[in-house]
Structure formats: C-alpha cells, structure tokens
Amino acid sequence: MSDVVEVSFTVNGVARSVSVEPRKTLADVLREDLGLTGTHLGCEHGVCGACTVLVNGSSARSCLMLGVQAHGAEITTIEGLSVDGELNTLQQAMWESHGFQCGFCTPGFLMQITALLAEEPNPTEAQVREVLSGNLCRCTGYQTIVEGALRAAASARSATATVRGSDLAPKEPA
Amino acid sequence: MKLPPFAYFAPSTLEETLALLREHGDESKLLAGGQSLVPLLALRLARPSVLVDLGHVAGLDHLAAGEGSVTIGAMVTERRAERSEVVGAQLPLLAEAMPLIGHQAIRNRGTVGGSIAHADPSAELPAVAVALEAEMVAESAQRGRRTIPAESFFQGFFTTALEPDEVLVELRLPAGESRTGVAFEEAARRHGDFAMVGAAVVLRVESDRIADARIALAGVADTPLRRPEAERALRGEEVTAEAFEDAATAAARDLSPPSDLHGTAAYRRHLARVLVRRALVRAAQRLGVSP
Ligand SMILES: Cc1cc2nc3c(=O)[nH]c(=O)nc-3n(C[C@H](O)[C@H](O)[C@H](O)COP(=O)(O)OP(=O)(O)OC[C@H]3O[C@@H](n4cnc5c(N)ncnc54)[C@H](O)[C@@H]3O)c2cc1C
Ligand code: FES
Ligand code: FES
DSSP states (O other), X not given: OOOOEEEEEEEXXXXXXXXXXXXXXXXXXXXXXXXXXXXOOXXXXXXXXXXEEEETTEEEEGGGSBGGGGTTOEEEOGGGTSBTTBOOHHHHHHXXXXXXXXXXXXXXXXXXXXXXXXXXXXXXXXXXXXXXXXXXXXXXXXXXXHHHHHHHHHHHHOTTSOOOSXXXXXXXXX | OOOOOOEEEOOSSHHHHHXXXXXXXXXXXXXXXXXXXXXXXXXXXXXXXXXXXXXXXXXXXXEEEOSSEEEEETTOBHHHHHHOHHHHHHOHHHHHHGGGSSOHHHHHHOBHHHHHHHTOTTOHHHHHHHHTTOEEEEEETTTEEEEEEHHHHEEETTEESOOTTOEEEEEEEEOOOTTEEEEEEEEOSSTTSOOSEEEXXXXXXXXXXXXXXXXXXXXXXXXXXXXXXXXXXXXXXXXXXXXXXXXXXXHHTTOOOOOBTTBOHHHHHHHHHHHHHHHHHHHHHHTTOOO
C-alpha cells in the first residue's frame, strides 16, 4: 500500500485539503473524499467523457488525472454551476431543450459546454459538435444536447434574458 | 477502477527528476499529461512501482521560434501547441495535425513530449516529426544531453530510442520554408479516434517542378513510416495529377499494415494511397499550383 499524500486545491471556489493515496484518480477523490458525486464515472479510461471537470478553467477527464496532480489547481465540478440552488443559464437551457434523459452523461457534457462557452460565447453548431465529440450519450441522440448548448449561448447573449445563477465563465486559474 | 499502487514523486527540477530515474530506472515511469499512461495503469497494462510526475518540473514548457526552427518543450500541452501563433505561422503541418488528436479535454492535458515518447504508431505527432525531420533532445543523469533524429527515434511498437533513465526535454522542428506546401490527411472511424491511416506530406515546388517531397504515414506499421520511393518518384516532376497518383501508388506499395476490427490490411493500403494523393493535392494547392 502506498503512502498517503496531502493534496490542497480549490473545488468550486472552496479551499480543500485531503490526504489520499497517489493512485487515487481525481474523480474518486471528488466522489469519495469530498462527497461530490455529481461527477460520474462511465468507462474509467478516458473514452466516454462522463467524468469531465474543469481544471483551471479547461476541461479535463477526472478519471485520467490523479488526485495528487490537482494539487494547487482550481477545480470546478457540476456542483459548482448552480448558485443558491438556482439553475445557471446553461442548466436552464439544457432543461428547456430536454438535453438529457437518464442524466448519466449530463455532468460531463455541461462541464465541456461550460469550457466551450467561456472560450467562444458565440459558437456555431459545427463548433459545438466538434467540442462535444469526446462525450458519449446513450440516450438522447445528441440533437437536444447540441440545441441546449446553442440555446445557452443565445440566452447568455440576449440582453433581455434573465441570467440565473453563476456566470458561465469559469473562475480565473489560481 | 483502482490503479495499481506506486510511490509518487513530484520533483521541481530536471536534476531531481534525472536523479530519481537513475535511482529507480526500469521500475519507474514518467507521468506527463497522463492521457495514455493513466488508461494503461487503469487497465493494468503498466505497473510501474514508481511514478515521477513531470507536472511541476521547471523548464519543460517553452515554445519558441529560433533560427529556422521551432523548439517545443516536452510538457507543452497539445492544446497549447494547437493554439500557438508560432506553430500556426511556422509549423503549418503540426498546426493541421493537432486538432485531429483525440478530443479537446484530452489535448488540454496531453503533452507534445508525451505523445512522442509514447510512440503510438497510429498517432499524428510522431508522423509529423518524421515528415519534418525533427530532432528530439533527451537528457539523463549519467550521459547528459543528446539529440536524436526522428528517423532513428521511433524504433518499434510503442518503443523509442529513449533509455529508461532519460527524459525527453524538447523537440526541435524545422520551420516551414518558402515555396513549401504541407498537408495532413487521415481517416478515422469516428471524429477524435486514433487514425486508421494518416498521411503527412511536405512538398517544395520551384519553377513549376517538384524540388523535394517528404511523405510519412501513420497507422500502417509499428512505427511512423517514411516513403522514400514515392518521394524519389516526385522529385523533378511537374505538378500533375498523374505524378501525384503514381507517387501515391508507390507510397502504398509493399505496405503490410495491421488488420484489426477497425480495418483490414487491404483497406488500410487503399487508404494510404488515397490519403497520400489527397495530401499531395492539398499541399500543392496551398502553393497556388493545382495539379
Ligand atoms: C480517448 C483518447 C483519445 C486519444 N486520441 C488520440 C489520437 O487520436 N491521436 C493521438 O496521437 N493521441 C491520442 N490520444 C493520446 C494522447 O495524445 C496522449 O496525451 C499522448 O499520447 C500522451 O501524452 P501525455 O502527455 O498524456 O503522456 P503520458 O500519458 O503521461 O505518458 C505517455 C508515455 O510517455 C512517457 N513520457 C511522457 N513524457 C515523457 C518525457 N518528457 N520523457 C520521456 N518519457 C515521457 C510516459 O512515461 C509514458 O510511458 C488519446 C487519448 C485518449 C484518452
Ligand atoms: S469515466 Fe472518464 S472518460 Fe469515461
Ligand atoms: S442522457 Fe442518458 S447517457 Fe446521456
């Protein structure tokens, strides 16, 4: 059994410290040590995208990162999107577009879309499809997910739209 | 899935890293972006007892244009290289191949050095390195620095000239020359998958004749493969559809690519011919000379 290592990082804006085995993936650290079970694990070897989180604002698969590699980083998970229990613009748009059925893939899609919209607030459908090519969904057939992403972009742009919850932009890297 | 246990080191200097490799040698593995190594650990295809994380090592993430070449530190992420203005302006072949690697979240973590050191025969970057005649700079505690040309770097299936105690420090890629057109073409089952076959082409045209051509293929052998016969067939020729067709046929001749569930050997041979032809046509079009 390998020794435990102390990892300090920021998760959804809150400074956290955990002692973990170095072999533990970031996904398992989030789920088991911090109780943040919104990050889902599908394939556990980098293929499905369900476990996608933001690391310093960029999308990453949390099953392909060791918890210890997150030391000093700023992590955003699906739990970090809503504020005070209110859906944010993207979550609301996804809801309105029926962008999920069983919901297993949803956290990964939402985190990847969050990264996209922070970088490109006005994406084309082709850009959305390109960026989402790394996330698999067994239920929806993808149309409504793509629509949800485009709807989120449109409502964030629209001056009259009621923007709820936190801003789409991920926090600045530490 | 639980990864097999290992001792973890996160050195902050290259010297410390080299000392750790010297001490642990064969037992140890370097961890760069983890996008190939962590899946291997998860599936227990790799079981190193020591993992040395390059993530905090200073001096491995430089990306700069020099005299006629661009130097890319091993820990530069694939996505940073993809979005770099220097790469866009000076290494158009690399810029074109980069977005074909996996998906955005993979490229955000995966590194240029990791892809080269991993040496997947289907990967884009090794084929680009071979087509551009890049040089790899490696360092060890005992033998210091050495420079390895791409043609002798890739030695077999996931096997390179790197010794277990060596760190790949940087890549040096010759910058694009004038009158030189490039193109990267690949065919994959789905967007973001590893290519079944990829073709990298560098074409120099002077006074309407092909002065030089370099062709490298991915996915057809246990290493990226230069096609010298096809290159020779092009030299001195005019830019015509027939010259490109002949060269593409020569590039695919005598290939014995693998057969697997993604494609048979015959299909890969067919792809090699088609993709080389397409890449040649596009490289020429970039120079304003259409066959
Ligand atoms: C779903 C998925 C799809 C992918 N699709 C593609 C694709 O289409 N094309 C493609 O090319 N790649 C693809 N990849 C692989 C990706 O490009 C990897 O990031 C890359 O091959 C390895 O880079 P890394 O930094 O993650 O290296 P790691 O996984 O950390 O390391 C890989 C190997 O290289 C060694 N190594 C790393 N850095 C050094 C160094 N500086 N010196 C010496 N040895 C070193 C490690 O010890 C290890 O053996 C994909 C990966 C996934 C998970
Ligand atoms: S669980 Fe991480 S990519 Fe599938
Ligand atoms: S909604 Fe069920 S997997 Fe996507």
